[in-house]
Amino acid sequence: MSISFEELTKETLYIALEIINSNPQYNVMENGNKTRSLAELNKELLNPHTISAFIKLDDTYIGVIDYMLENPKDSLPWLGLLIIHSDYQGFGFGSQAYELYESEIKNRGLDKVRIGVLQENTKAQHFWESLGFVYYITSNAENESGILCYEKQISCCQ
Template sequence: MNSHPKFNLLVIGKQFQTDEDIREENKKNLEYGEKMFHLNENNECVGIITYLPQNPNDHHPWIGLLIIHKEHERAGIGTLALKLLEEELVAQRIDKVRLCVQNGNHKGASFWKKNGFHKISDGLDIHNNQIDIYEKNYSYSKPYSFKAVE
């Protein structure tokens, strides 16, 4: 988390989070049912991706965080992590997922747009930051269909 002080400053208003800050936020998110995946390379955690299967506010699945350690950026790890998460969502028959991007996070907005997300609205996050809300729809083949018989 602390390899991106500009992101931390944008979101929480300070460059670095303490271990206690991180534990407290993770605890709250896990209570909501958030799923967290560590992205490991050679037994080293190089990133995190999280998602909430059902946001209590709108009842849609949400990606909560995708962050890659600064030393491992631009190696395709974020794109691969997103692809793996999307495969899991489709396997669960989830047809859309949402996320938010803080205003000013141009790098994040560009990543999500490049990966098929589109802005559907805006609002405020839990830290009272202006955000844009993005969504991506998935299609999957349904094994059965119904057809009216005449």
């Protein structure tokens, strides 16, 4: 079994909706509602600033990844979302998807990745720390509790 990425499109956005809505606890932490709408995801995932893709296990859509190759605020790559369908959690697929993402970042000659984790999302904090991410600051966006900012130095270029 292998993990791959497939570009997310307007025509396949409904699949991403099903994946994201299989994680109601995350949705509540992220925006106060158990479910997201197609319109919300269209705005969030199909925009000119980020790259959005499905995480596939062979031919099965099991997750969504959304990232920026260069955040205009710090000129570094930021991973905005990596979410696995609730039915596929706990099998290491999130770690495998991250490894694939990291290898793509290395292939582009980049050597650092940053992420933001919701302060109350302790499960995600442990996940990212287990992959070598290091906390460096808490950002307080308006109307939100703190966002814990992490970064990982990755060895660049083969």
